[in-house]
Amino acid sequence: MKIYTYHYLNGEYLGSKNARKDPLELELNDEVVWLLPANATFINPPDAKENEATVFNTDSQEWDIVADFRGIYFFSDGNPLDIVDLGVKVPVNCTDIAPPAEFKKPFWDGYNWIENYIEPDPDDKPIVITVGIFNQLIEAGDFLEFMDIFKTIGE
Numbered sequence: 395m396k397i398y399t400y401h402y403l404n405g406e407y408l409g410s411k412n413a414r415k416d417p418l419e420l421e422l423n424d425e426v427v428w429l430l431p432a433n434a435t436f437i438n439p440p441d442a443k444e445n446e447a448t449v450f451n452t453d454s455q456e457w458d459i460v461a462d463f464r465g466i467y468f469f470s471d472g473n474p475l476d477i478v479d480l481g482v483k484v485p486v487n488c489t490d491i492a493p494p495a496e497f498k499k500p501f502w503d504g505y506n507w508i509e510n511y512i513e514p515d516p517d518d519k520p521i522v523i524t525v526g527i528f529n530q531l532i533e534a535g536d537f538l539e540f541m542d543i544f545k546t547i548g549e
Contacts, residue, residue, distance in 0.1 A: 397434045400450040404480055407439045407448040407457070447480050468492060472500035472507075 395413040400406060413436075419427040430436065439448045439457040447462035460481045467475045467488040475488055484490075493500035493507045501510035 395428045395436070396438070397428075397430060397436060398439055398450075399431075399434045402433045405449040405451065406480060407442075407450065449480060465490065466492075468502065470502040472497070472502075 396410050397413045398410050399408045401408060413428040413430065416427040416429050419425050435450060435455070437455070437457065440459060442448045442459055442462070445462055446459050449458050449460050451458050461483050462480055463477050463482060463484045464480070465477060467477065467484050467490050469475060470487045472493040475485070477484065489502050491507070497507065497509050499510045500507050
């Protein structure tokens, strides 16, 4: 007879081992009774796939499959996220690939880390456009022309 053990705090499946017979029941009643230690069950757990864990639910006395993404992840701006609990999914804008240490301001583009830091040019002058001029450009339908001018100035 097999028993299946689980973690006492989160119910995560730990492994299986052979159950032991209760020697007292065998001696007194000539009956085979299997001992079940704490944090164990006779119920065979299902197999978990990648990024899943098998967890025993003590209330329902059933095994559940939950998300298992424990580890270090990085937001698209390079800040770390440490997932330590079962059932927590990785946010959409995260990756498990660390940004290069030499990047001052890393950015994850969905495929690679890119350097998002541009050294400011001390000779650059800010472009100032008043709200009134901006609204006139939009009303006149010249917004795309404005964007072309803006790109030209920025080059």
